[in-house]
Amino acid sequence: MLCFAFFLASSSSTSQPPRVPSNVAWTSPTINEASHGNALRGLLIAKRCEHCHGSEGFSANSDIPNLAAIDPLSFWKQMQDFASRKRNSAIMSPVAAPLSHADVADLAAYYSLMPASADPFDKRVFPSPAIPPAQSARAAQLIVLGDAQRGIPPCQSCHGPVGFKAGAPPLSSQNEDYLFNQLRDFSTGARSNDINMPMRTVASLLTEDERHALAAYYGSGLGQLPAGTVLPK
Numbered sequence: 001m002l003c004f005a006f007f008l009a010s011s012s013s014t015s016q017p018p019r020v021p022s023n024v025a026w027t028s029p030t031i032n033e034a035s036h037g038n039a040l041r042g043l044l045i046a047k048r049c050e051h052c053h054g055s056e057g058f059s060a061n062s063d064i065p066n067l068a069a070i071d072p073l074s075f076w077k078q079m080q081d082f083a084s085r086k087r088n089s090a091i092m093s094p095v096a097a098p099l100s101h102a103d104v105a106d107l108a109a110y111y112s113l114m115p116a117s118a119d120p121f122d123k124r125v126f127p128s129p130a131i132p133p134a135q136s137a138r139a140a141q142l143i144v145l146g147d148a149q150r151g152i153p154p155c156q157s158c159h160g161p162v163g164f165k166a167g168a169p170p171l172s173s174q175n176e177d178y179l180f181n182q183l184r185d186f187s188t189g190a191r192s193n194d195i196n197m198p199m200r201t202v203a204s205l206l207t208e209d210e211r212h213a214l215a216a217y218y219g220s221g222l223g224q225l226p227a228g229t230v231l232p233k
């Protein structure tokens with residue numbers, strides 16, 4: 001009788017299936033498929049992306065992410081999430097939807113081979129201008145140590161260079177405005193495609209000033225310096 005009541009309750013029109021953050025799971029076949037694309041074929045498909053992401057994967061607009069030297073697994077997951085609208089974007093979801101798994105693996109291979117070093121001939125906005133010492137000191141503290149009292153783990157334990165978590169992109173050559181927008185969207189839940197919610201949790205524990213400081217730190221290229229570099233006073 002109880003079971004029957006449960007069945008009735010759970011099949012009623014008001015019950016919602018639990019929301020799944022992403023259709024991607026890091027199984028060995030997926031990791032294999034995502035990391036063995038053909039970079040030359042990727043280069044040809046990437047012509048469609050150049051207009052916004054730059055000819056060498058460095059965007060001329062700080063709101064648009066750089067793709068040069070991107071981690072192929074992270075690239076793969078974001079493209080699948082755009083296509084399934086687990087990460088909904090008016091711009092990227094229609095771009096990603098028609099691409100096959102092989103196309104995405106090829107693009108991942110191409111962009112991950114593009115160097116993150118500066119080229120004076122392109123129109124990249126990265127790195128953005130130097131930031132005030134107090135702001136960079138606060139960001140460096142969160143990146144290297146986190147804030148144990150508030151339950152914030154160090155960013156570098158998942159995003160490198162100290163540790164890497166599958167699907168966590170390196171942030172050290174990413175644009176400031178894009179980074180800030182992502183941290184804001186994770187903190188409000190507008191972006192919710194992170195498996196096990198590490199980023200919704202971390203971003204919502206940060207203050208607005210800290211989100212700005214972290215975006216400005218990575219966006220100005222400071223994340224490329226070795227961890228443990230003496231902080232400015």
Ligand code: HEC
Nearest residue numbers: 048049051052063064065075078079089091092095107169
């Ligand atoms: C009209 C401009 C435009 C075009 C064309 C475009 N993109 Fe994007 N792309 C964006 C914007 C804007 C975002 C950020 C979306 C957001 O904030 O959610 C983005 C985000 C991404 C991301 C997420 C990066 C990350 O670090 O999470 C990937 C991957 C990506 N684009 C790949 C591509 C590829 C591959 C193509 C070509 C097949 C392409 N884009 C074409 C504008 C564009």
Ligand code: HEC
Nearest residue numbers: 153154155158167168169179182193194195198199202214
């Ligand atoms: C426990 C691991 C973990 C920690 C700690 C962590 N992150 Fe993340 N972060 C991730 C993962 C995993 C993703 C990719 C989420 C997805 O699949 O969309 C991510 C994504 C991001 C993105 C989006 C990047 C992009 O290109 O779209 C930003 C920005 C970011 N993290 C910033 C930070 C900052 C700043 C900190 C420190 C305050 C931090 N993260 C701490 C795991 C972590």
